[in-house]
Structure formats: structure tokens, C-alpha cells
Amino acid sequence: MLAERDYESLLESVADGAQVDWAALDAAAATSAERTRYRNLRLVARVAELHRTLVLDQDAESAAARIDEAAVADPVAWGHLRVMARMASGAFGRIYRAHDSQLNRDVALKLLRGDITLYRPVDRLLSEARTLAQVRHPNVVTVYGADVRDGRAGLWMELVEGQTLDAWLSAHGRMGAREAATIGMDLCGALAAVHAAGLVHGDVKPPNVMRENGGRIVLMDFGAGRAQDADGGGVAGTPMYLAPEVLAGGPPTTESDLYSLGVLLFHLLTRTFPFTGLDVDSLRDAHADADRRWLRDLRPDLPSELVQTIERALETDPARRFTSAGAMEQALQRGFVPLADARPSEATVHAPSRWPQLSFAVMATALVAAVVALVIWSRTTSNRGTVLSNIRTIAVPMVETSGPGIRTGFAAGLTEELISSLGQVHILTVKPGSSLGSINGKPDKEIVRALDVDALLKTTVSGSDGSDAAPPQLKVRARLLAAGTQAIVWSQDFDGPRGNSGALANAIAAAVTRAVQGVLTPAEATRLASSRQTSPQAEEAFLAGRSYIGRYGGGNADAALKSFQRALELDSQHAAAHAGAARAYVTLGANGAMPNAQARAAALAEAQQSLELDPNLADGHAVLAHIRFVYDWDWPRAEAEFIRSLDLNPSSSFALGYYANFLAALGRFDESLSVADTARQLDPQSSDAIRNYALYLYYKRDYARAERELLKSAPLEPNEVGLPLLRARFAETRGDFEGALADTREALRRSSGPVVPLRVAEIRREALAGRKAEALAGLTKLQHEADTRAIRVYARDLAYIQLALGNKTKAIELFEEAVNEMDPTVVWLGVDPRVDALRDEPRFHQILKTIGLPVGVGKAR
Amino acid sequence: MLNRIRDEARRFTRRPAAAELTDSYESEAASPLDIAIGREGVARYEAALQLLRASDREAIIGRLELQYDYQELAVILGKPNANAARVAVTRALARLMEHLNAG
Numbered sequence: 001m002l003a004e005r006d007y008e009s010l011l012e013s014v015a016d017g018a019q020v021d022w023a024a025l026d027a028a029a030a031t032s033a034e035r036t037r038y039r040n041l042r043l044v045a046r047v048a049e050l051h052r053t054l055v056l057d058q059d060a061e062s063a064a065a066r067i068d069e070a071a072v073a074d075p076v077a078w079g080h081l082r083v084m085a086r087m088a089s090g091a092f093g094r095i096y097r098a099h100d101s102q103l104n105r106d107v108a109l110k111l112l113r114g115d116i117t118l119y120r121p122v123d124r125l126l127s128e129a130r131t132l133a134q135v136r137h138p139n140v141v142t143v144y145g146a147d148v149r150d151g152r153a154g155l156w157m158e159l160v161e162g163q164t165l166d167a168w169l170s171a172h173g174r175m176g177a178r179e180a181a182t183i184g185m186d187l188c189g190a191l192a193a194v195h196a197a198g199l200v201h202g203d204v205k206p207p208n209v210m211r212e213n214g215g216r217i218v219l220m221d222f223g224a225g226r227a228q229d230a231d232g233g234g235v236a237g238t239p240m241y242l243a244p245e246v247l248a249g250g251p252p253t254t255e256s257d258l259y260s261l262g263v264l265l266f267h268l269l270t271r272t273f274p275f276t277g278l279d280v281d282s283l284r285d286a287h288a289d290a291d292r293r294w295l296r297d298l299r300p301d302l303p304s305e306l307v308q309t310i311e312r313a314l315e316t317d318p319a320r321r322f323t324s325a326g327a328m329e330q331a332l333q334r335g336f337v338p339l340a341d342a343r344p345s346e347a348t349v350h351a352p353s354r355w356p357q358l359s360f361a362v363m364a365t366a367l368v369a370a371v372v373a374l375v376i377w378s379r380t381t382s383n384r385g386t387v388l389s390n391i392r393t394i395a396v397p398m399v400e401t402s403g404p405g406i407r408t409g410f411a412a413g414l415t416e417e418l419i420s421s422l423g424q425v426h427i428l429t430v431k432p433g434s435s436l437g438s439i440n441g442k443p444d445k446e447i448v449r450a451l452d453v454d455a456l457l458k459t460t461v462s463g464s465d466g467s468d469a470a471p472p473q474l475k476v477r478a479r480l481l482a483a484g485t486q487a488i489v490w491s492q493d494f495d496g497p498r499g500n501s502g503a504l505a506n507a508i509a510a511a512v513t514r515a516v517q518g519v520l521t522p523a524e525a526t527r528l529a530s531s532r533q534t535s536p537q538a539e540e541a542f543l544a545g546r547s548y549i550g551r552y553g554g555g556n557a558d559a560a561l562k563s564f565q566r567a568l569e570l571d572s573q574h575a576a577a578h579a580g581a582a583r584a585y586v587t588l589g590a591n592g593a594m595p596n597a598q599a600r601a602a603a604l605a606e607a608q609q610s611l612e613l614d615p616n617l618a619d620g621h622a623v624l625a626h627i628r629f630v631y632d633w634d635w636p637r638a639e640a641e642f643i644r645s646l647d648l649n650p651s652s653s654f655a656l657g658y659y660a661n662f663l664a665a666l667g668r669f670d671e672s673l674s675v676a677d678t679a680r681q682l683d684p685q686s687s688d689a690i691r692n693y694a695l696y697l698y699y700k701r702d703y704a705r706a707e708r709e710l711l712k713s714a715p716l717e718p719n720e721v722g723l724p725l726l727r728a729r730f731a732e733t734r735g736d737f738e739g740a741l742a743d744t745r746e747a748l749r750r751s752s753g754p755v756v757p758l759r760v761a762e763i764r765r766e767a768l769a770g771r772k773a774e775a776l777a778g779l780t781k782l783q784h785e786a787d788t789r790a791i792r793v794y795a796r797d798l799a800y801i802q803l804a805l806g807n808k809t810k811a812i813e814l815f816e817e818a819v820n821e822m823d824p825t826v827v828w829l830g831v832d833p834r835v836d837a838l839r840d841e842p843r844f845h846q847i848l849k850t851i852g853l854p855v856g857v858g859k860a861r
Numbered sequence: 862m863l864n865r866i867r868d869e870a871r872r873f874t875r876r877p878a879a880a881e882l883t884d885s886y887e888s889e890a891a892s893p894l895d896i897a898i899g900r901e902g903v904a905r906y907e908a909a910l911q912l913l914r915a916s917d918r919e920a921i922i923g924r925l926e927l928q929y930d931y932q933e934l935a936v937i938l939g940k941p942n943a944n945a946a947r948v949a950v951t952r953a954l955a956r957l958m959e960h961l962n963a964g
Contacts, residue, residue, distance in 0.1 A: 011954045012947070015924050033962075040961040043902050044954070048925035239944055 005282070014045045079149040081109055081156060085464075098156065100144075107144060111154045137193035139186045141210075141220040160218050165206035165264075169271060171458075173443060173486055177302050180268045181332050183209070184309075186217035187261055188329035194219075195254045195325055202252040204260035205241045206267060240273045244287040244316050255318035258328055262313025262321075270298045274314055287316065305334055387482045387489050389517040391454040394422060395431040395447060399476075402462040411461060413543025414501055418459065420618065421502075421509035423651035424527060427518040432653035432683055448483040450685055455489075456481045457512060463498065472498040472536050478508050480515060490515045499539045502576070503531030527616055527648075538570035542577045549583055557587035578610035579620040583654075586626055589824065592792050596822045600631040621645035622655035629662045630824035633852045638662060653679055653689075660692065665827045667857030669700035687713040691722050698726070699831040703733050721747045725758075728765065733833060737769035756782075760797045767804035775805065796823050803837060812843045819850055830857050909960035917953035924950045 013020050022042050029035035074094075075083050081098040087108070098109040133143050146155040165183070169175075175183075187209065194201055201219065210218040239247065243259035246252050266274055274293055275286045286292065295307050309331040315321045322328040396419050399411040422430040431451050444456055460477045473495055480490040492511055496504045506528040513520055520528065534542075545563030561584035567577040582603045589599025604627050610620035625641030628634045642659040645652065656679040663672035673696050680689040690713035697706035707730050713723060728743035744761045759782060767775035779801055786793040799814035815835075818826050829835055830853035838844040839856075848855050910918055920938055923929045931943035931950075940946045 008951060008955070011951050011958070015947075015950045015954055037958065037962050040905075041958060043906060044925070044957065044961070046902075047906050 010041070014041060014048065017048060020045065075111070075150070075152075078109060078111065078152065078154055079147060081107065083109065097159065100156070106159055107156045108159045109154055109156045111152055134197040134199065135193050137190055139190035139217055139219055140193055141218050160210045160212050160216075160220070162210050162212035162216075162218075165209045165211060165268065168211055169206060169268065171444075173445060174271045175268045177269070177306050180265050181306055183211075183217050183268065184261065184265050184332045185329050187219060187264070188325045188332065190217075190219040191254075191257050191261065192325040192329070195257070200252045200254055201257050201260075203241075204257055204264055206264060209264070239283050240276065242283075243318065244284075245318060247284050247287065253318065254324065255321050258313050258321055258325060259315075259318075261325075261328070262310050265310050266295055266314065269295065269302065269310075272298065290316075306332070387484065387487075388480070388515055391480065391482070391489075391516040392427060393429045393431070393453045394455050394457050394480075394512070395451045395453045396422065396457045396459070397447060400458070400460045402460050410540060410543045410547075412547030413545070414461060414505065415459075416546045417501060417505040417543070418457070418508060420649060420652070421505040421528065422457070422512065423649040424618070425509055425513050425518070425520060425524055426650060428513065428516075428651075429682065430651040432651070444481055445486060448481075448486075452684060454483050456483075457508075459508070474498050474501060474504060476504060476508065478512070480512065497533070498536035499534045500531055501539055501543065506531065530616075532575075534567075534571045534574055538567045538574060538577075541567035541570065542574060542580070545577065545580050545584075549580060549587075557584045557591065558593070560584045561588065573613055575610045575614035575617050575620065578606045578613065579617055579623055582606035582610065582623040582627075583619065586623060586630075592794075596631070596824060600627060600822065603627050604631075616648060618645045618649035618652055618655065621648065622652060622658060625655070625662070626658045629658070629665075630827055631822055633827065635662075635666060635852060651682065653682055656682070657689075657692065660696065664696045664699050665831060665853075667699075667831055667854060669696060672696045673700075687720055687722070691726055694726060698729060698733075698833070699828075701733075701833065703730055706730060721750050721758075724750070725761065728761070729834070732765070732768065737765060741765040741769050741771075756791050756793060756797065760793075760801060763801050764804040767801065767806075772805070775801070794818065794823060795821060796825055800834065803835065808838060808841065812838065812841060812847070815844070815847055819847055826851055827853070830854060905961060905964065909957050909964060912960045913953065913956060916949075917956055920946075920950045920953040921957055925954075 010020065010025075012018075020042075022038065022045075025038045026035060029038060074086055074096075077083055078098070080102055081100055084097045084099055084106070087095045087097055094111055096109045096111065098107055099105075100107050133145075136142065141160060142158040144156050144158070147153075163171075187204070191201065191204070204219070208220055210220060212218055241260040241263045243252075243256035246256045250256075263273060266272075270293075272293060274295075275283060275291070295302070295310055299307075309328065312331070313321055313328060322331065396415055399415045399418070401411045419430055419432065422428055431453060442450075444458075447453075447456060458479045458481055462475050464473050464475075474497070475493065475495040477491065477493050479488045481487070482489045490512075492508075492515075494504055494507055494511070496507075510520060510525070510528045541563050545560045545567060548560035548563060549557070561581060564577045564581040564584060567574055568581065571577070585594070585599050585603035585606065588594040589596055589603070594602075603623065607620055607624040607627060610617055611624065614620065621641045622645040625638050625645060628638035628641060632638070639662065642655065642662060645655045646659065649655065656675055660672050660676040660679060663669075663675060673693065676689070676693045676696055680686070680693050683689050690709065694706045694710040694713070697703075697709060700706075707727075710723070710726055710730070713720075724743040724746040728740040728747070731737070731739035731743060741762070744758070744765050748758050748762060759778065763775050763778040763782065766772075766778060782791075782793055783798075785791045795814045795817040799811045799818060802814060803811035815826065815829065826847075829851065830848055835844075845855050910921065913921070916938065920934070923934050923938070924931075931946040934946040934950070935941070935943050938946055938949055940949055
């Protein structure tokens with residue numbers, strides 16, 4: 001039984017989408033009631049996970065936008081400032097780039113949300129401005145003014161281009177001693193200026209510190225700042241960074257600012273905190289119990305002087321901390337390795353002397369995750385060329401968006417486009433989008449390790465909506481992050497008009513190939529140079545469709561089809577949208593959402609049209625191959641299309657998966673296993689890929705190896721339904737029907753929803769286990785529900801059940817019916833061990849001949 | 862307001878992913894997410910959600926479904942700061958679990 005506090009932290013993990021080891025919890029449960037509690041919690045976690053991976057439909061997004069708009073519409077002007085573009089928005093307001101026509105300069109304008117000006121934030125904003133206006137320092141953001149105009153409170157200040165320290169940390173991971181110490185010294189300077197003005201900051205933390213391009217460190221957002229002699233009253237600021245005396249309710253002081261700076265440096269170096277807690281109370285407890293982490297334990301590699309300086313800032317007793325920011329800066333300076341023996345990287349050069357010239361830019365606050373522009377960061381510039389030339393395997397995390405106007409669906413679709421452009425380059429191996437499904441958003445280091453790649457291609461997209469004069473544009477910044485050093489070894493910007501993102505993705509793929517010193521074949525170069533302009537709206541719809549069909553969007557065929565159709569309404573010549581629609585139809589057919597004949601006809605028409613428009617479209621060939629395979633049973637044409645598709649894009653997990661199926665169904669097991677192995681290596685985190693590999697071994701009747709391989713998928717997704725389901729098949733081959741039944745019921749239990757295929761499997765295995773009465777009862781119930789149209793039951797489902805009940809003739813009749821219905825699953829009858837009892841029946845041979853399957857494959861042992 | 866966005870978002874989660882690369886008739890007709898969560902599972906979650914008081918429901922939906930960060934949630938839920946919003950979510954989740962475990 002978990003302690004109350006542990007249970008709370010488990011709840012918090014679920015709320016935050018953090019990893020939870022459910023298998024361990026399940027195993028540790030002492031009672032069945034406890035186990036049920038964990039399973040229920042897991043259900044909630046799954047629901048949340050589903051929503052996290054969900055790409056909102058445009059309607060949903062616009063609903064969100066409407067709500068947002070209702071609160072605050074973007075103004076054209078505010079006071080004497082002309083509002084140019086929205087840079088960011090957060091809970092308390094929005095930040096705009098604006099132009100001050102009186103002084104002819106661009107500024108950042110922070111406007112509070114209209115609906116929340118009634119309480120604290122207005123005072124807070126004005127006091128923030130008053131506070132800041134008293135301080136002038138290169139490392140402190142310069143505030144020009146604050147006012148309430150047109151009924152809305154706003155504050156305008158210097159624009160700072162760069163990213164917040166926490167955004168930097170998320171992108172790059174923890175810092176080295178030199179970088180942290182440099183930042184520490186700059187912030188000491190900033191705090192010295194703040195303190196000299198008789199103020200305290202009160203909220204020193206990474207989201208409130210910007211790193212400008214070029215390296216200038218800027219302290220901003222004095223939201224919690226206040227005059228030193230003001231009353232305390234309530235806890236402001238972020239708990240992890242607060243000094244114990246402030247947590248206890250005391251007012252912030254210069255000493256507490258230095259404590260916060262100590263925590264900030266601790267965090268930059270470790271990405272964790274000296275004290276942690278679920279809430280303010282537990283954090284207070286941790287302080288009281290001196291239950292903390294030590295910098296030395298976490299980073300034994302750091303210079304002792306640096307560790308001592310930070311630990312001194314973290315002293316519980318304020319009197320034992322540094323007496324001033326200047327004193328702390330001195331200590332950091334002493335512990336700093338002389339500049340001569342280690343050149344600071346580009347990113348850490350701070351240049352206060354240049355600061356008066358730096359004015360253009362974007363301002364961000366705690367509310368803003370990251371703003372454009374990344375600094376090229378490299379600790380290993382010397383061997384960058386070698387690192388680059390060794391890059392051959394790449395993963396593409398979800399494209400990040402920056403600024404307004406880019407929808408999540410657009411970014412997800414663009415990611416799929418990038419993956420397919422890169423996949424066309426033979427010297428590169430590209431991980432499928434699905435491989436990132438569960439690890440997207442994790443630190444780069446973990447992604448690199450889990451997928452075993454040489455590099456990550458990280459991208460940030462921003463866009464403009466365009467004006468009368470200029471068409472809407474798309475801008476992409478691409479960076480290669482090397483696996484070994486975690487350093488950015490290449491970076492380049494790309495831009496182009498909206499409606500031609502395919503060309504943009506192709507250009508990036510070509511540039512990446514050049515960067516890694518690879519050479520494109522003439523055919524690849526030609527294909528990557530081709531481009532086709534469509535309307536921004538059609539592109540938007542197409543990319544949304546791509547994101548739905550890909551794993552990022554949860555693979556939603558219905559929504560995908562709608563998006564592709566929308567794209568085709570706007571641009572009927574969009575080849576890739578036709579291919580996408582074909583894929584969606586195939587999936588709808590397979591899911592039983594559409595009758596087979598209808599799905600086939602629609603899919604075929606779309607696939608053919610896509611290839612007429614673009615004969616080099618890998619996805620078009622793959623989907624046509626699949627149609628030839630499962631619906632037309634036209635093996636030679638199917639295979640030719642598969643080969644053509646994989647020739648065009650060897651990294652397509654979609655084509656690889658279908659081709660492996662095709663080969664296995666025809667009894668070409670070794671070839672199938674080889675293709676499946678490629679798919680498995682391409683996506684080592686995919687339990688599906690491993691299970692498919694085991695499944696082909698099962699069809700090959702290499703049961704022992706199949707079971708061994710299946711076990712490998714268990715740690716990836718311990719509670720997955722597919723695992724016991726396949727295990728049940730293996731048990732069946734050993735004649736262990738009770739075991740098979742138990743596994744099937746385990747699958748049903750895990751699914752917590754009695755879906756038809758699982759019920760069919762259960763009835764079959766009840767029959768095999770000799771529990772005839774149970775099986776017949778289940779069958780009657782199933783048929784009744786099918787008759788009342790509550791569920792859809794196919795002839796093949798009933799065929800499998802009849803066979804298990806020993807009714808061979810009935811089973812054969814039903815399989816004949818399935819063939820007439822063009823049931824796509826009959827392609828498996830040639831190899832499926834579950835129908836081995838029919839292999840000597842002439843009528844069954846006739847069925848196999850009708851489908852065109854070789855007779856006798858399944859009997860080879 | 863939250864409910865409206867959520868309903869929109871929801872429409873697309875009801876019939877989720879297709880099992881594209883599966884061959885077995887057992888898994889072909891059911892999407893991985895149908896199998897993973899199951900209609901019954903989603904229904905239980907929904908039912909438990911309805912038993913919560915409005916503020917708890919908003920906290921759960923805002924955080925777990927709409928993925929607001931705590932700072933934003935603080936504004937939506939009318940809490941003084943992000944940490945208070947975090948506590949509100951944890952408590953709401955604890956109450957949701959009580960309903961689920963009882964039902």
C-alpha cells in the first residue's frame with residue numbers, strides 16, 4: 001500500500017503526463033482493491049495521454065480561439081503605439097511587437113487581458129513598471145513606460161530577441177560550469193543594480209531570464225518585485241526558487257534574491273532543485289527536515305569553487321549567505337577558469353559593450369515557452385565536420401511552432417512531410433513519426449538513446465499571415481543535434497510561400513544531405529527539386545490530414561479523410577492528398593467503418609489518381625500495392641507496387657509493414673521476416689513492430705522463436721492487449737486451450753471494452769477448451785447483437801467460431817461467404833495455423849485457389 | 862467554455878486510430894485505442910467526471926484533457942498562483958479516483 005504522500009505524487013504524475021511504472025505498481029499491489037485503484041488511475045492516465053497525442057481539429061482550435069478572442073481582441077493600436085504582430089500570449093496577457101512612432105523604434109508591448117484587469121494584475125503591472133523604471137543596467141530589461149489606455153493596461157519596453165533560460169534548458173539540457181558561472185555573474189550584476197535602487201526582484205528563476213542572441217543575459221519580469229521596505233503579505237514567486245524565510249511568510253530581501261539565484265544556478269547545472277515538494281507545505285517540510293539534494297553529489301565534475309559559491313547562496317540562514325550580489329559575483333569570478341585556457345563558446349560570449357545597439361526583437365516572459373532564434377551551441381566545434389559526416393540515421397521530433405498562425409495539426413503534418421522527404425534519400429535512414437509517439441517531448445538525450453540515432457533534426461516553424469503586398473510566408477529553422485555530444489552541429493534557415501511546404505521539406509532534406517557530406521543521386525536530386533504550389537488553405541487541410549493518418553495525430557482515419565477531402569475540394573490536383581484519401585479509405589474498410597467493396601473502389605480511384613498526377617509518389621504506390629494485395633489478390637501487381645514504393649522511400653514504415661504482411665501471407669516467410677526486421681530496427685520502441693515479427697514466425701510455425709521474440713515487446717508496453725492475444729495463439733499451438741482462453745480473457749480485461757474481435761476470440765477458445773455451453777451462449781448473444789445491428793459481425797468471424805466448434809462444413813461455407821464479400825483478411829488463410837484442420841478439405845483448397853494462394857504452405861512444418 | 866472546446870476535441874477521439882499494420886482478424890477491426898481504453902472505460906471516466914463538482918471537473922478537464930499549464934489554469938480556475946492550481950488539480954483527481962474506485 002502506498003503512503004498517502006506517494007499516492008499524491010502518483011496523482012500528480014498522472015496530471016502532468018509523467019511516466020509511471022504501472023507494471024511495478026500492479027505487481028506491488030497487496031490487495032485486489034488496491035490493484036483496481038491503480039488500474040482505474042491508469043485508465044485516467046490513458047485518457048489524458050490520448051488527449052495529449054490528439055491533434056485538435058481546426059474547429060476545436062477555432063473554438064478555443066473564439067473564447068480567447070472574446071476575452072481580448074488584438075488591437076491595431078494602443079496609445080501612441082502601433083501594434084504590429086502578436087509575439088506570444090499567456091494567461092495574464094499578450095505580448096506584441098509594436099512600433100513607437102514618436103521615437104521611431106520597435107518595442108515590446110505587454111497588454112493585460114481585458115477580462116482580468118479587474119483584479120491584482122493591473123496593480124501588479126504598474127508596480128512592475130515603476131520598479132523597473134528605476135533600474136538601468138545592461139542585464140536588466142529596460143522599461144519605457146506603463147499606462148492604462150483605451151481601458152486596457154499595458155507596459156512597453158525594450159525588445160529582447162532570444163529565448164528564456166528554461167526554454168534553452170529544455171532544448172539543450174543542463175549546462176556546463178562555464179556557461180552557468182557566466183550567467184551567474186551577469187545576474188549578480190543585474191541584481192546589484194536592482195538592489196542598489198532599493199528594490200528586490202522577488203522572482204529570480206529561469207523563465208524570467210532571457211538569453212539574447214549574441215549571449216546577453218537579461219533579467220526581466222519583475223512581477224513579484226517590490227520595494228525592500230514593503231510589507232510581506234502572501235507568498236509571491238515560484239516556490240522551488242524561494243528562500244526558506246520567504247516560504248515561511250517573510251518578505252523577500254536582497255539575501256532571498258541571492259538564494260533564488262543560487263537555486264537558478266543549481267537548476268542550470270542539474271535541471272533539478274535542492275529542495276522539492278508537491279506544494280508549498282511539503283516544500284516547507286523539506287526545508288525543515290533539511291531533506292535536500294547536494295550539488296556536489298549531482299555534478300562531481302564541477303570545480304569546487306563553483307560548488308561552494310552556489311552552496312553558500314543556498315544557506316538556510318540568510319546571514320550565512322553572501323552579503324551582497326557583488327560579493328557573490330566576486331566568488332563566481334574566483335572560481336572561474338581563466339578565459340585563456342578554455343575559449344567560451346559562441347553562445348556564452350556576453351558583450352555588455354554592444355548593448356545600446358541591441359534593440360530589435362521579441363520579449364518573452366514566464367508565460368512564453370520559447371521564442372524563435374536559437375544560438376548555435378557547440379562544445380565540440382573542432383570535430384564538427386567528422387561528426388556531421390558520420391550522421392546517417394536521423395529522427396525528426398515534432399516540428400516546434402513559434403509565434404501565431406501555425407496550428408498543431410499543421411506542425412504535425414509538416415513533420416510527416418519532412419520525414420518522407422528525408423526518407424527519399426538513400427544514404428539516410430529516417431525514423432518513422434510513430435517511433436516518437438511515446439517519447440516526443442522527452443529530453444533530446446533520451447530520444448537519441450531510445451531510437452539509437454546519430455542525430456536529431458530539430459525544426460522550428462513560424463509563419464506570417466501575409467498582407468495585401470506580401471503573400472503569407474513560412475519560415476523554418478532546422479538544426480542537427482548530434483547524438484554523442486548533444487551539440488547542434490548544423491543550423492540553417494529556410495523560407496518560402498505558404499502552400500508549398502512540400503518544397504520546403506524537400507529543400508531541408510537536400511540541405512541535410514549536403515550537411516552530412518552525402519551526395520544525392522540524380523533521380524533523388526530531381527525529385528527533391530520538384531515543387532508544386534497549392535493554396536495555403538489546401539495545404540493546411542492536407543497537412544492536418546497527414547497528421548491524422550500519421551501517429552502524431554492518433555491515426556484517425558475519419559478525420560484524416562475529411563481533411564484530405566477538404567484539401568481536394570480546394571485543389572483537385574493535389575497528388576499527395578489523393579494518396580492520403582486512399583489510405584484513409586483502406587483503413588476505414590479494415591476497421592469495419594465502411595463496406596469492403598465501397599472502401600476498395602474509393603481507395604483504388606484515389607490511389608490511381610494520385611499516381612497519375614505524380615508517378616513518383618511513394619505513398620501512392622504503397623497504398624495501391626496494399627489494395628492489390630488485400631482486395632484484388634493480384635500478387636504480381638501488388639509486389640511490383642511495393643517494390644516501387646520502397647525504392648522511392650526505403651524508410652517508409654507504412655510500406656515496410658504492408659510489404660512484410662504481403663510476403664508472410666504468401667508463405668515467403670524468410671523474406672517477410674527480413675522486411676519486418678528492417679521495420680523493427682527502424683522503430684525499436686514499437687511493440688507493434690516486434691509483435692508483427694513474432695507473428696510471422698508463428699505463421700512460419702517456428703513457435704518457440706516466436707514466443708521468445710514476443711517477450712521482447714513486453715517491457716515496451718507491459719499492459720498492451722496485443723501481447724496476451726498473441727500469447728493465446730501460441731498456447732493454442734501447444735494444445736493448451738485453457739491457457740489460451742485465460743490469455744484471451746486477460747486481453748479482454750486489459751481492454752476494458754468487449755470489442756467484437758476479442759469476443760470472437762473468447763468464444764472460439766471456449767469451444768476449443770471444450771466449454772461448449774459457454775461458447776454457444778456467447779455465440780447466441782453475439783449473433784443477437786449483430787441482428788439488432790448493435791455490432792458488426794463478419795462471416796469470417798463466425799467461420800472461425802464454427803471451426804472451433806468442429807463444424808467444418810459450416811466453417812467452409814462461411815469462409816466462402818467471406819471470399820464473396822471481398823473480406824480483406826482472407827489473404828491469411830493460406831498460412832494461418834488456426835485453420836489447419838481444413839487443410840485437407842478439397843473445398844478449402846478451392847477457396848485458396850479462388851484467392852490465388854498457394855495450397856499447402858500452411859502444412860509445411 | 863471548457864466544455865465546448867472539449868466537445869469539439871472529443872468528436873475526434875471517439876473513433877481513433879486504425880490498426881494499419883496488423884494482419885490478424887482479432888485486432889484488425891478494433892482500433893488500438895478502442896482496445897486500449899475501450900468504450901466502457903471511457904464511459905466510466907465520463908460518469909465519474911459528472912459526479913464531481915464543477916470546479917473539480919474544470920480542473921481535471923483543463924489539465925488532463927486540454928493540457929493547460931498551471932499558470933494558465935490558475936487564471937481559469939481563479940487561483941492565486943500556479944501552485945494553488947496544481948494543488949487544485951491533484952485534489953480534484955483524488956476525488957475523481959474516489960468515484961471511479963467506488964463505481
